[in-house]
Amino acid sequence: MAMIAPEARETFLQTIEQLTAERHAAHPIVEALRPKLSGIWDEEIPQSWRTAGFVQELASAASDVLESDPRESLSLAQLALAVATSIPTGTYPTPVQAQIEGTAWREIGTAHRYLSEYDAALRAYDAAQRSFGSASSLAHEAAVVDFARAIILAEERHQEALDLLTAVESQFRSFGDETRVVKVGLLRGNICFFQGRLKEARATYEKALEEVSLEDLHTRAMLYLNLGQTMINLGDMNKGVLMLHHARQLLTDLGMSVEVNRTEWNLARVLVANGDFAKASSMLERARDFFLDKGIPEDAGLVGLELADVLIATGQGERAREIIVRVLAEFTNAKLNSGALSALAYLRDVLLTTRQPQRAVRHVRQYLDDLRTEPARLFLPPPED
C-alpha cells in the first residue's frame, strides 16, 4: 500500500490552496474588466494578474460568452494566453502551466470556429495540443482538443474526422465522459448529413437522442436542431418543424443566441417552402442583423441570399439587389473566399439583366453552401446565362 510522502503532499496542497486563492481573487477583476476589454490590450499586464487563477478565470469567461458573443470570447481567450505568457517560468509545476496555456489556446480555437475562421481555429488547436502534450497528465484535455478538430474536419475531410472520432470516443469512454461520447454520435450524424446519407444521419441522431443525459441540454438541443433539419430534407416537414421548435425552446433557455438564430433561419426556410414569405422575410432579416452584429459575416451573407430569394419571389427585385451589394461588401471586408466574392459580384451584375433572377440567386446560394465543404471549388455561372 502506497504511503503519502509528507513533503510531497504538503507541496501539492500548497499549490492547490494557491490556485484556489488566485481564482477567487481574479473573479471580480475579470468581471469588472470585461466591459473595457479593448483598452486592456495596450497596457502592460499588472503583476497581480500574472497568475494561473487569473488565466483560468479569463478562459472560463471566454467559454461563458462563446455562444452569445464569439468575438468577445476570442478577445478574452487571447488575453488569457497573453497573461499566461507573462507568468514567470517556474512559478507553477509544469502541468499547471501546460494546462492553462492549452486551455487558453483551446478557447481561442473554439471562438475562431464559431466565427467560421477554420484555418485560424486549426492552428490554435495545434498549439493547444503542443501545450497539453508537454505534460503526462493531460490526456483527456488532448482528446477534447482532438474532438474539437474533428468538428472542423467533419465539414470537408470526412474520413480524417471519422478516424479522429474513433480514437477520441475510446478515450472519452475510458475517462467515463459519457457526455462527450454522445457528442461524438452527434458529430457522426453530421458527417452522414454532409455526405448526403440522410437516412443514416437521422438514425444516428435518433440513437444519440436516446442516450443523451437529461442534464445535457446543450447536446439535446443540437440533436433536435440537426434531426429537425435532416427530417425536413427528407420531406418529413411536420416532425422536422416540431424538432426545430424543441431546439429553439432549449437554446433560448440556455441563452445560446447564435444557435437560436440558426434555428430561426431553418424555420424561415420551411416558411419559404410553404410560401409564407412575409413571416419568413422578417425572421430572415432578424437573423441577418444578429449575425452581422455578432461579427459572423458568412452566416449573415447566406441569410442575405435567402432573403434576396424571398424578395425576388415577392416582386422586390431592386431591394434584393441592394442586399446582394451589401453582402458582397461584407464578404470583401471580412476577406472571405475569393470564389464567394466572384459569385456575389456575378449575382450583383446579372440581377440587372436576367429574366430569371430567382434561378441566379439559388445558383449562387447553392455554390456558397457547397463552398463550406469544398472551399477550393470554382464558381461557374449557370449554363444558359
Next chain:
Amino acid sequence: MEDPDDFGAVYEDNYRLLVGTAVEHFNISEIDAQTLAHEVFLAYFLKAQEVMNSRAWLISAICNASKYYLRLRSRYVPLPSAIEEIPDPQHLDERLPDQIAAREAFSCVTARCQFALRLRYLEGYSVPEIAAELNTSTKYAQKLVSRCLRQAQCRYMRKGDGDDRA
C-alpha cells in the same frame, strides 16, 4: 458533475489507488508514481467541474500518465562513450535559457505585444497567420511584430540594467 469543494475527499479516497496503479500495473517506482499521481490530481483540480465520474477519470488519467512516462523513459538511450564529452549545440540545457529569456523579455511589453510576440517567436506563426489571428492586415501585423520586438528589447535591456544596479 463533481463538486470541486469535495476535492480533499476525492484526493484522500483515490491517492493510494492511483499510486498503486502506477506501481503495480506499470512498474513505476514509488517516488515517480507519487509525482505522477499529484500531476493527475492537479489536472483534475483544474477541471473538476467538468468531470462526471471522478474515479473513472482519475484511473484513466493515471494509466495515460504512466504510459506517457514509460514512453518518455524509453527514449532515453545512453550516449556512446566516444561522443559523451562533445557538446551538443541543440541540447535542451542550452536552448532553455533562450526560451526563458524570450518569455522574460515578452513579459515587459503590452498585452497586445505579448500576444503578437508569442505567436511569432514561440509558436512559429507566419506574419499572415498573425494577421488572421488579430483580424488585421498583413502590413499592420508586420509593423506590430517589429514594433513589439523593439519594445521588448528596449525594456528588457533597461530591466537588466536595473537588476545589475540592484
